[in-house]
Amino acid sequence: MDATLPRQTRLRALRTDYFSTRLDTLVTLGFGLLAAWVLWSLFDWGVLHAVWSAENREACGHGAEGACWAVIDARWRLILFGLYPFEEQWRSALACAVIVLTGGASCAPWFWTARRLAALWVAGFVTFYVLMRGGVFGLTEVSEQNWGGLSLTIFIFASVTLLGMPLAIVFALLRRSQLPWIARTMGVIIDAIRSLPLLSIMFTFAIVLPFVLPGWMIGDKLHRVIAGYALFFACYQAEIIRGGIQSLPGGQEEAAQALGLGYWHRIGHIILPQAFRNALPATINQLVITFKETSLVVIIGFFEILASGNAAYGNSEWNFAHVEVYAFVGLIYFVFVFALSRYGAYLERRMAVAER
Amino acid sequence: MPISQTAVRISQMDKYYGTFHALKGINLEVAKGEKIVVCGPSGSGKSTLIRCINRLEEHQSGTITVLGTELDDNLDNIDEIRRETGMVFQHFNLFPHMTILENCILAPKLVRKQSRAEAEEVAMEYLTRVKIPEQADKYPGQLSGGQQQRVAIARALCMKPEIMLFDEPTSALDPEMISEVLDVMVGLAQDGMTMICVTHEMGFARQVADRVIFMADGEIVEEAAPETFFTTPKHERTQAFLGQILGH
Numbered sequence: 001m002d003a004t005l006p007r008q009t010r011l012r013a014l015r016t017d018y019f020s021t022r023l024d025t026l027v028t029l030g031f032g033l034l035a036a037w038v039l040w041s042l043f044d045w046g047v048l049h050a051v052w053s054a055e056n057r058e059a060c061g062h063g064a065e066g067a068c069w070a071v072i073d074a075r076w077r078l079i080l081f082g083l084y085p086f087e088e089q090w091r092s093a094l095a096c097a098v099i100v101l102t103g104g105a106s107c108a109p110w111f112w113t114a115r116r117l118a119a120l121w122v123a124g125f126v127t128f129y130v131l132m133r134g135g136v137f138g139l140t141e142v143s144e145q146n147w148g149g150l151s152l153t154i155f156i157f158a159s160v161t162l163l164g165m166p167l168a169i170v171f172a173l174l175r176r177s178q179l180p181w182i183a184r185t186m187g188v189i190i191d192a193i194r195s196l197p198l199l200s201i202m203f204t205f206a207i208v209l210p211f212v213l214p215g216w217m218i219g220d221k222l223h224r225v226i227a228g229y230a231l232f233f234a235c236y237q238a239e240i241i242r243g244g245i246q247s248l249p250g251g252q253e254e255a256a257q258a259l260g261l262g263y264w265h266r267i268g269h270i271i272l273p274q275a276f277r278n279a280l281p282a283t284i285n286q287l288v289i290t291f292k293e294t295s296l297v298v299i300i301g302f303f304e305i306l307a308s309g310n311a312a313y314g315n316s317e318w319n320f321a322h323v324e325v326y327a328f329v330g331l332i333y334f335v336f337v338f339a340l341s342r343y344g345a346y347l348e349r350r351m352a353v354a355e356r
Numbered sequence: 357m358p359i360s361q362t363a364v365r366i367s368q369m370d371k372y373y374g375t376f377h378a379l380k381g382i383n384l385e386v387a388k389g390e391k392i393v394v395c396g397p398s399g400s401g402k403s404t405l406i407r408c409i410n411r412l413e414e415h416q417s418g419t420i421t422v423l424g425t426e427l428d429d430n431l432d433n434i435d436e437i438r439r440e441t442g443m444v445f446q447h448f449n450l451f452p453h454m455t456i457l458e459n460c461i462l463a464p465k466l467v468r469k470q471s472r473a474e475a476e477e478v479a480m481e482y483l484t485r486v487k488i489p490e491q492a493d494k495y496p497g498q499l500s501g502g503q504q505q506r507v508a509i510a511r512a513l514c515m516k517p518e519i520m521l522f523d524e525p526t527s528a529l530d531p532e533m534i535s536e537v538l539d540v541m542v543g544l545a546q547d548g549m550t551m552i553c554v555t556h557e558m559g560f561a562r563q564v565a566d567r568v569i570f571m572a573d574g575e576i577v578e579e580a581a582p583e584t585f586f587t588t589p590k591h592e593r594t595q596a597f598l599g600q601i602l603g604h
Contacts, residue, residue: 254412255449259463259515260439269462273453351453 046327060321071321072328075312079329082148082303082311088140092151095131098124099154107343109350114268121162128155144222148303150332156294156304159226161287164233171238173267176245193235199296201228206300225297233290240286244279245271277351284344288337305329362421363388363519363550364409369418371404371574378404379415380574388518391551393561393582396571397597402554405571406521409552410441423518439467442512446524448504450496450511456483457492460511468515475514482510486540502533506540513544520544522553556601562586570594 018028049066060068072079081089102124111117132151135141147155174186193201205228210218218224248271256266276283298307309329313322364386371379379401386392394402407413408420411427411434420427422437451459460479464470470478483489486506488499496504505525512520522541526534538560545551545564555561561568561582568585570578570593578585578594586602589595 249447249449251445251447251449252451255443255445255451257412258410258438258441258443258445258521259512260435260467261463262435262467265466269466270451274451277453 067324067327068321069324071313071318071324075318075325076328078149078312079305079308079325080149080151082152082305082308083146084148084151085140085142085146088134088142091131091134091139091142092147092149095128096151096154098127098131099158103339103343107346125158125162128158144220147222149308150305152297152302153291153294153304156222156226156229156297157291160229160233160290160294163226163230164237164290167230167234168237168241169272171234172241172245175238175242190235190238193232194239196232198229198232198293199299201232202296202300204228221300222297222302225300225302229290229294233286237283237286240279240282241272241275243282244275244277247278248274280344280348280351284341288340291337291340292333305332361387363390363423364552365419365421366409367419369408369415369420371401371408371413371415378574379408382418382576384569384576386519386550386552388550389548390566391545391549391564392553392567392569393565394552394554394569394571395556395558395561395597396577400571401574402571403523406443406523406552406554409519409521410438410443412443439515440518441521442515442517442519443521443523444505444508444512444525446528448496448501448508448528450504450508452496455493455495456488456499456507459496459507460514463511464514478516479510479514482513483507485513485543486510487536500533501529502536505529505533505537509537509540509544519550519552522551522555524554524556526555526557558586558602570597572597 019025044066046067050069051060051066052069060071077086077089081092084092102120105111105120105124106117111120130136131139132147132155133142133144171186171190174182175190177183177186202225205224206221209224252270252274253266256270261269294304295306297304303311306329309325313319313325318325362385364384366382366384369379369382370377382405384405394405396402404413408415408427409422415427423440425433425437427433427437450456451462454462457476457479460483461470461472461475464475464478465472468475480489480492483492486509488503488506488510491499491503491507496507499507509525525541526537529537534557538557541551541553541560542564551564553560553565565582567579568582569576570585570589570591572593578589578591580589585594586598589598
């Protein structure tokens with residue numbers, strides 16, 4: 001084959017796609033220039049004229065032409081670790097790494113049995129909690145009240161998902177119960193919780209619940225908020241799972257029944273594995289939302305990563321540098337959420353093999 | 357006839373969907389090793405009848421006794437009957453998220469508590485018998501309809517059932533694939549399996565059936581050995597039906 005052919009074709013494709021009429025040319029040039037200007041301005045601000053080191057802080061401030069990354073250099077530990085004791089912050093960093101590694105390991109197909117996945121996450125989560133909380137193995141105890149920053153965000157997200165997902169499965173199955181009064185009661189509960197704003201649920205669990213619960217049930221404020229959030233998550237996720245179950249052809253359940261499989265075997269081996277496949281895009285969507293909405297815990301006085309960011313520029317020394325701090329926090333959110341969506345896309349591609 | 361020789365005994369069985377009377381006073385007795393073909397026009401209740409035998413449908417009155425166990429509200433009885441009764445569906449209903457081999461070993465492992473190795477050995481034996489051992493590691497979606505239906509038969513056989521129920525096993529197949537499935541069914545019949553088949557394959561009925569049952573409007577209209585059934589049908593609805601399906 002002629003080696004120059006593809007290049008010519010590409011050139012022609014470029015011409016037909018972007019320059020085929022006078023209007024196309026105009027639009028292409030106009031938006032091209034706009035994009036170039038935006039990118040250049042960002043580059044100029046963020047890199048060329050930026051101040052990188054906290055020692056050159058004087059160069060920042062009003063009238064400075066570039067970004068003041070010095071604020072990150074000076075305050076990154078506050079942003080990442082919040083109020084966690086300074087000399088113990090390596091634990092918080094290690095704990096985050098453990099959860100990230102656990103998440104990475106769950107991508108490996110070897111872990112894709114219910115038992116292995118559960119064991120992996122319980123191990124990862126317990127390690128995280130021991131590292132953060134301390135009080136054993138010679139680690140100083142750090143109560144939840146002093147947790148903050150990225151590790152708090154991850155802790156809330158991971159616990160909400162780990163508690164909420166099994167709860168969601170139970171809700172979805174109850175919602176599909178053959179006994180109408182169970183199915184209907186569950187439906188009403190789900191609808192009721194879904195119609196409340198997350199903020200009010202968190203507030204109720206954090207502030208109101210201690211007045212009505214017996215003393216031994218009250219527990220830590222953070223744990224109560226997580227319980228409330230998990231309940232909220234479970235109601236949404238239950239409907240997602242139910243949708244996945246309903247999209248299965250009825251013959252699947254009948255075939256399993258005809259083979260003599262009992263209810264739990266049918267659910268565990270036939271129904272749920274397929275339902276989760278069908279519900280995967282919606283589930284990833286729900287996880288992304290859940291990760292970002294962890295920032296709402298600030299209203300009951302916890303400094304997750306966004307609130308820690310606010311605190312990082314919230315003094316007279318750095319109060320001009322909010323854009324830089326938000327850009328940094330935004331980047332961290334982006335890394336996690338983008339990784340989640342890529343993971344979802346990877347799962348979809350892999351499972352497509354089993355479809356048709 | 358002693359109990360041990362009877363595979364299925366249905367007496368005065370009625371089935372309703374809401375107010376619709378789907379099966380009316382059905383009486384049927386199937387001996388072990390007997391091959392029954394059930395035919396009839398669409399909506400005559402033939403699928404419903406065999407789906408009652410393993411309780412995919414619930415009957416409202418009368419009794420169904422399968423291998424000496426009566427089908428009632430006792431879930432243990434239902435499970436026991438389902439373990440001993442294999443079923444093949446019109447639309448195959450293979451589990452699409454599992455390979456062919458996994459489809460075949462799932463129930464023996466979970467229900468019969470066989471070890472993986474044991475179940476795989478049995479599965480490969482039956483897959484060889486339906487002539488597709490080389491497809492064991494593929495997914496159902498990668499197979500043709502005829503191949504999928506043969507897997508479905510193998511999957512049911514892996515449970516070593518006493519009775520096999522076939523619910524229009526060739527109706528969803530392209531014409532050129534029908535014979536490969538029928539061949540497997542004929543082989544099974546020759547091995548002495550008790551079979552109850554809802555099918556319109558009259559060639560198959562002639563070849564293997566001990567009795568042909570004709571249903572219409574939820575009732576058993578006529579019941580006869582195939583040679584009698586095809587040559588001298590008594591009831592006029594049977595004659596009309598046979599005229600339609602054999603006429604062209």
